Amino acid sequence: MSTRQSLRKELWFKTPERRGYINITPEVEKAVAESGVMEGLCLVNAMHITASVYINDDEKGLISDYDKWLEKLAPHEPVSGYKHNSGEDNADAHMKRQIMGREVVVAITEGRLDFGPWERIFYGEFDGRRRKRVLIKIIGE
Amino acid sequence: MSTRQSLRKELWFKTPERRGYINITPEVEKAVAESGVMEGLCLVNAMHITASVYINDDEKGLISDYDKWLEKLAPHEPVSGYKHNSGEDNADAHMKRQIMGREVVVAITEGRLDFGPWERIFYGEFDGRRRKRVLIKIIGE
C-alpha cells in the first residue's frame, strides 16, 4: 500500500557579492528525507528571476570559469546598454539566469535523489546582496 | 481522502512578427483552477522546436533586451550561414529556443502556482507568423 506525499520547503540566501554559486545538495537531500517520498520527482527552482538553480560540478576552477563565461556572454557593464536598467542595474542577471536555467527536476528513487557521480545542485546568484529564495517541491509516494 | 487528477490543455498562438514574447500566466492559472489539483506539478512546454516557454519578468525594457541579446548570440542573418537553412530560414530560431528553454515546471501548492514575487510564464516565439502551440499538463491531487 502506498500513499501520496508532497513536501514544500523554502531555502533563503543572501550572498555577500553580486554573484555567487552555492552547493545546496545537502539541503535538498534533507528535504527528500523529510518528505518520506520513496518514488517521485523533486523540483528545485529559483523563486527570483535573476537567479538560477542548476546541476553541475562542485569544483572551484569550474565555478570561476562559469562566472567569467557568463560575464562574457551577458556583461554587466555598460549598465546603460540595457533598456531594463532604468532604476535597475541587473539586466545582465536576467540573461545569465536564462543560460544557467531556472529549475531542475530530479528523480527520487528508493527515497534518495537519483544522481550520477558528479551531479550537485547549485544556487546561482546573479544579483545578490539581498534576501532571495529557492523553492523545493517534492511529489511522489 | 485525496484523488489523483490530471489536466491537459493546449494554447494556440500566431504572432504577427517573426519574434514575440507573450505573458501566458493568466491562461496557466486558469488551467490550474480547472484541474482541481491542490498539490502537484504544472508542466508548460512549447510543442514546436523554434519557440520557448520560460519564466521571467513582464517588463518591456527587459523583453527588448532579451530580443537584442538573443539576436547577438544567434543572429538571423546571414541566413546562408546555417546548413539547416535549405528551404528554411529559421536555424537561428532553433538556437534562440535552446537558450531560453523548451519548458518550465511549476509547483502547485494549495491549488495555485507557487511563484516568487516577479515570476511570470512567457511564450517566446522565434519563428512566428504561423499557428503554433503550447502544452499545459498538470498532475497532482
Added chain:
Amino acid sequence: MSTRQSLRKELWFKTPERRGYINITPEVEKAVAESGVMEGLCLVNAMHITASVYINDDEKGLISDYDKWLEKLAPHEPVSGYKHNSGEDNADAHMKRQIMGREVVVAITEGRLDFGPWERIFYGEFDGRRRKRVLIKIIGE
C-alpha cells in the same frame, strides 16, 4: 480505478568522438510503454555533467549548426583558457551542457509521449569517448 506507477531506466552511451548528438526518442517511447503509465510525466536527464538531454529537430544540417554554434559560444581551445582544466580538458563541455540543458520533462497522455510535430529527444555529448548514462524516470498512473 487507477494505480500509481513508476519506472526507472538507464540508457548507456559511448560516442566515438568528443561530441555527438543521438536521437533517443525510440528508447524513451519504449520505456513509456513498459511503464504502463497512461497519464503522467516523463523525466529524461543526463547523469553526467558534460552532457545534455534536449528536445529539437532530427535534421543533419541543424545538428551541424548546433555543433558549430556551441563551439563558438564555448570554445574547446585554448584548453588552458579554463581554470577547470588542470588534469582535465573538458571545461568547455560543462558550458555547452548548460546551454543545451540537463533534462527534459515530457507529458504522458493516453499512454504516449505528448509531442508536437517535430519534437525529438536527443542525447548531446560534449565529452565523449567513454561510457556515460541517461536516466529515464516516469511517474503517473
